[in-house]
Amino acid sequence: MTSSSPVDGAHDGSPGGPSRGLHGGPHSGPDGGGRDRGDERLPRPPAFAFPAQTWKEIVHLLANLPVGIACFVFTLVWLAVGLGLSVTVIGLPLLGVGLGCSRFLGRLERARARALLSMRIEEPSPLPHQPGSGLLGRLWTRLRDPVGWRSTLYALIRLPWSVVTFATVLTSLFVAWPVLPWIARGLTHVDRAMVRGLLFPSDELERRIAELESDRGTVVDTAAADLRRIERDLHDGAQARLVALAMGLGLAKEKLEEDPEAAAKMVDEAHGEVKLALQELRDLARGIHPAILTDRGLGPALSALAARCTVPVTVTAELPERPAPAIEGIAYFTVSELLQNISKHSRAHTAKVDVWRAKHRLLIQVRDDGRGGATTDGGTGLAGLAERLGSVDGLFVVDSPAGGPTTVTAELPWHHRTGAAAGAAAARRRRKV
Incomplete structure (x- = not known):
């Protein structure tokens, strides 16, 4: 009993036999039909279909x-x-x-x-x-x-x-x-x-070095500007009044025997100059570090600051304890400069200052209903504030569309950190922003 070979059936293409290739697989040809033996022995072309990477x-x-x-x-x-x-x-x-x-x-x-x-x-x-x-x-x-x-x-x-x-x-x-x-x-x-x-x-080290060098320049410039302001205020204010006071008292001493009434009048004028000189010295000391801030803390100091603003200001301070003294001073002078800007430029009718603690950060928000348009560009005072806060690992954000209102948000560390930890924290916050 004889039977036909499956390979032969594939080769002669007879309809009765299945179409198989050299290894017996069905539909070995691309069109489902058979393929010549010689074609099936040819090597496959190289497949350069590598992944894109x-x-x-x-x-x-x-x-x-x-x-x-x-x-x-x-x-x-x-x-x-x-x-x-x-x-x-x-x-x-x-x-x-x-x-x-x-x-x-x-x-x-x-x-x-x-x-x-x-x-x-x-x-x-x-x-x-x-x-x-x-x-x-x-x-x-x-x-x-x-x-x-x-x-x-x-x-x-x-x-x-x-x-x-x-x-x-x-x-x-x-x-x-x-x-x-x-x-x-x-x-x-x-x-x-x-x-x-x-x-x-090189991780955060290189970035921290650059930040510290930049911050050092900011701190030096700020300190130099503060020294120049103090020198100018002393020279043009209290020093000039004290010089005039000394001259007036000298003239009063000369006229004391000749014209006692004129001498008494000059002494009264000198007394007024003394009061003005004392007031200017108090203002100057308050500009360096106000006594109320040292004695009573940030909340009362900001309330006293708001009372001197030409725009009605509402102060809300929710601080369960006092932050580090350096941070307290920076927060005070930040609000002071912002309120001065409101008085001079904003044309606002009301303003509000909110201060609170959020975990390990001190947050300050100053709002006014003025004309808006405030920006940190162009070397303005707000740009100086942003640099000053950045030097202590702080943030400074201004939202002031044309027509107002203006909202300035400042964020400071509750306790000032130095070194690599502060640099790493600042870098993480900048990446989030």
Whole structure:
């Protein structure tokens, strides 16, 4: 008893036999029919359908060589010229320019790593700007830039590795393409490690250094402005009155025997000058640190402050205890300056001050029904307040549409923190904002 072979049936295409391929699978042909034996023995074409991320990694590795050569040559030239001429006047400025360019190249490399290696990288803090530091101060800041120097090192050590990655990937494309995804992944792991080690911001330390340098400049400028204000107030106010008082008493002494009535009148005038001088000294002392703030706390001090405002002000202070003295003083002078702005510029009819504690923060909100349009741009007094609060890990927000009303919200730490903890907390809040 004989039977037909299934392969033969597939080969002769007889309708009675099933259509099977070389391995007996049904519908081996693309159209569901049979296929010639010779066609079935041909090798399958290579499948380059790698995932998109694999192709990005391959492109990154192939681009390493041209990018690495360009960065290496540029870095080597400016570094050699700058160091060679460092004994002259132009050497150090050349180094500063080169470090600035290296910082820019590092930014481009971070962008390339984000696009092709899917890395999440934050940009480092910009160089701190210190007003009044002069050309030499800015140059010294540039020469001490850790981001620029790390980017320079990255450009110098990348070239040998770029040659290795380019040659390996280019060879694997034609010889070892089945294992190319694993090769690319292993090579890019090294690239990622180099980027993390040299181009990543150094956690919060680098940001905190920049913040502290900026805050130091703000504090120094504020202290200098306060000293100039105190000197001006003493010179133009109490000092001038005391000089006039001394002269008046001297004239009264001379006229005491000749014209007692005139002398008595001059003494009365001097007595009035003494009262005015005492009042100016009290106002000056209140501007430095009011006694009521020291003795009774922030709530009563703000109520006394509101009583002197030309606009009716309602004060609500819900403070179960007193914050740190430094924070208390900053809060007092912040409200004082805001109320002065309301008196001078807002054309408001009423104002309100609310102060309360929220966990470990002191919150202040000052509102008025004036014309609005207040802003922290353009070097205004509000910009100075924002910088002053930022120097102690605080926040300052102005909401003042044209036509009003204006709402200013300030947030301060209940107890002033210094060091890395304050910097990390400030960075977290800025990211949330």
